[in-house]
Amino acid sequence: MSVSKLGRKASDQPAAEGGTRRAIRRVNHGKTKQLVRARNLDALTQAAARFRDDRDWKQFHNPKDMALSMCLEASEVLELMQWKNGAELIAHLHARREDLADELSDVLYWVLTIAHDFDIELSDAFRRKLAKSAKKYPIDKSRGRASKYTEL
Numbered sequence: 001m002s003v004s005k006l007g008r009k010a011s012d013q014p015a016a017e018g019g020t021r022r023a024i025r026r027v028n029h030g031k032t033k034q035l036v037r038a039r040n041l042d043a044l045t046q047a048a049a050r051f052r053d054d055r056d057w058k059q060f061h062n063p064k065d066m067a068l069s070m071c072l073e074a075s076e077v078l079e080l081m082q083w084k085n086g087a088e089l090i091a092h093l094h095a096r097r098e099d100l101a102d103e104l105s106d107v108l109y110w111v112l113t114i115a116h117d118f119d120i121e122l123s124d125a126f127r128r129k130l131a132k133s134a135k136k137y138p139i140d141k142s143r144g145r146a147s148k149y150t151e152l
């Protein structure tokens, strides 16, 4: 049985997470891997902008309506979960995994295009925000707790 660098058996990994190769990629924080991820996100941003430009849709895209569209797509993620809870919800989402992937991708499309239009480099922005969150939620105070940072 293969064991990933995460120290988990391949068979222990959730199906949604993919195989050992992806798990290894997740834990590899070397500079080369960071550059690869940054290029991938940039490539997705360019693909989203190209999709829009090919259809001449930028003329309809003001920040407010783009943010509204992002929220509507997030609501479609929620819609997949409506009236289901617990084990039934998890089973339902696994059964509708492709629909979930579509809706998450729709949300990402708007995240990418809003970032594009405001020259936000999302790889760096995400890491900066994660660092801010890490300060708000120190591991020793927040580990295993669902409290807001003001209540830690």
Ligand SMILES: [Mg+2]
Pocket (backbone or CB within 6 Å): 073, 076, 102, 103, 106
């Ligand atoms: Mg959608």
